[in-house]
Amino acid sequence: MDRRSFFRNAALGGAGSLTLAAPAIAQSGPSVQWRCTSSFPKGLDTVYGGAEDIARYVREASAGDFDIQVFAAGEIVPGLQAANAAQNGTVEMCHTAAYYFVGQSPTWALGTVIPFGMNARGMNAWLYYGGGLDALNAFFREQGLHYLPAGNTGTQMGGWFRDEIGGLSDMEGLQMRVAGLGGRIMEALGVVPQQIAGGDVYAALERGAIDATEWVGPYDDARLGFQRVAPYYYYPGWWEGNATLSVFCNSESYEALPEEYRSLLDTAARAANTDMLAEYDYKNPAALRELVDSGAQLRRFPDEVMNAGYDAALDLYSDFRQNVDGWADIYDSMMRFQSEHFLWQQVAEQTFASFMYEKQSNNALPAQIDGAGSVGGTGE
Template sequence: MKRRSFLTGAGLVAAAGTVAAPAIAQSAPEIRWRLTSSFPKALDTIYGTAQTFAKYMAEATDNKFQVQTFAAGEIVGGGQALDAVQNGTVELAHTPSYMYIGKDPTLAFGTGVPFGLNARQQHSWWHFADGAKITNEVLARYNAIALACGQSGTQMGGFFRKELNTVDDLKGLKFRIGGLGGDVLAKLGVVPQQIPAGDVFPALERGTIDAAEFVGPYDDEKLGLVKVAKYYYAPGWWEGGAMLHLMVNLQKYNELPKSYQVIMANACEAANNWMLAKYDYVNPGGLRRLLAQGVELRSFPQPIMEAALKAANELYGEISAKNADFKRAYDSMVTYRGEVLPWWQLNEYAYDTFMIRTRGRS
């Protein structure tokens, strides 16, 4: 009886093992995905965010979920990243949604629009207001879903060959700028140019363009723009807080175990924080080095800022009249901005202003 009981018990253990192992395997399968970035490897903070995301995914899954990252141009060009996700060429892309306003201008809001939100406000609107919901409803038409995965903070206004004093100085200016910022400036006479990061320096050097913006001091130094244009303007009012995204093939995403979807969301949040913190660390040093190379800092004159704001509001009204999703996103962002700015003025802005004014006292 004892031997029979032992064999019976052993059989139950073995049977349990044969049932449990496949269940575990199904909940944590081996996955190998590819990610295309919209940026070159030389821009180690932006491209590094994709690498950081891939590292977090591997570490959180005991290397079961492996993501191989590719720079812009290795699989597809930076501006084709969403297309590559949509058609299944790759499963993932690291890219800003506003790069695809040609598909739908509503996608501008996922990254940020001229005179929109700063980095923290953009992150808040994305998660707690309508940002993610509206963006992903649009992206679903392109077989994709976006997760917040990177943030530059407020960007610089770019390098210019000549000083800007009046709104008239913008007329005929060939300016490398993307997103809706180019459409706003076009209303003021600027000729916006869409040029990939790797081609910005030669275009500015040859005089094909008169000015160029990219991100901030750290990246702008790497692009070498100070060598061919000495006036460096602030702020980049078209990107008060530029959010990047992990775009995932929607079909592939829906096939993932829920646990992997959760890990992916948390890996994106960690990478998002990494990118913003990295830029906050490296941009001050980048600015000091640019100043040592002879760059001359300028702020956009108030008349230009006011004219650009007026042009932006006109543009938003025109697009809203034609595109219901755009209007929904714009109304949501404006409502949120109206609610958050009084709080910001009372507390965050007041504190930052005081600390800037008294920074030499300790």
């Protein structure tokens, strides 16, 4: 049979191998319904949207047979109880940030970010190719959970302050909403850290219960309106060189899934992890300009503050290596890769970026020259 005859017969049903494949493709999988509780309010569409994206990817790929219903913070449990709800089986899955739960163990923070840790690209490389995902799941399995990276904000801003920070003395006694191990480091600098869920932060800042807050970056911060009550916007968020969000599945529920559904969920989370970072990279530049135009005062943290934070972080990690179960193996793996990653970034990425930043500072980028409206251009 020649090639044209083969395809003609296949189209008419004459090729047995192709005809037999159709019923297998059309078969439905088992019907599975899960609930996912988020740590975030719906108003934060990008970070909350990560869970919605995962649910949509899974639903569409399974023709609705694997259905995940997403609930915002507070609809089933408060945002800071999301992981607990997955652990005890109240829900099959949650979407959260692992470092919210450092009260259970500091090791949880390694699933999101640690102060002076890796950027988003480094974190993803370590998770997917450097053994990070396996190392973290060895720890989270003991917590009754299966961990999947499921979003990243990129490097965050340092947050909003009512008053300027001129040096370490200005940190003393500040009441600040700060998550994860960043709170432990801030405490060493004299700050009084507060753990407050995203939906409650603005009210706390407005009524004076806190003096400062960090959240994510320009897009989310603008939506929450922090600039209206705390005008000084500090950078960088040295305690969050990235912020990896996560899906935590109840271990028993995850293992009970058909293998193809586990694979589908893993793939959907990986897609959401990549997409969220791209979305923030798209939204943050315009949002930063809008914040500055509306009166936000950009400030860089003084070197004195950052160096003190760095030293305090190393002291804390040294203590954790000796005294916190599960910390050493994961942390050591992360730090070995961080050293290699930063060396590579310094050779290629930083050199290229520094050259282009200089062009931007000199108004020499094409959009600036042509008036196409870049962040550094006139926009006219």
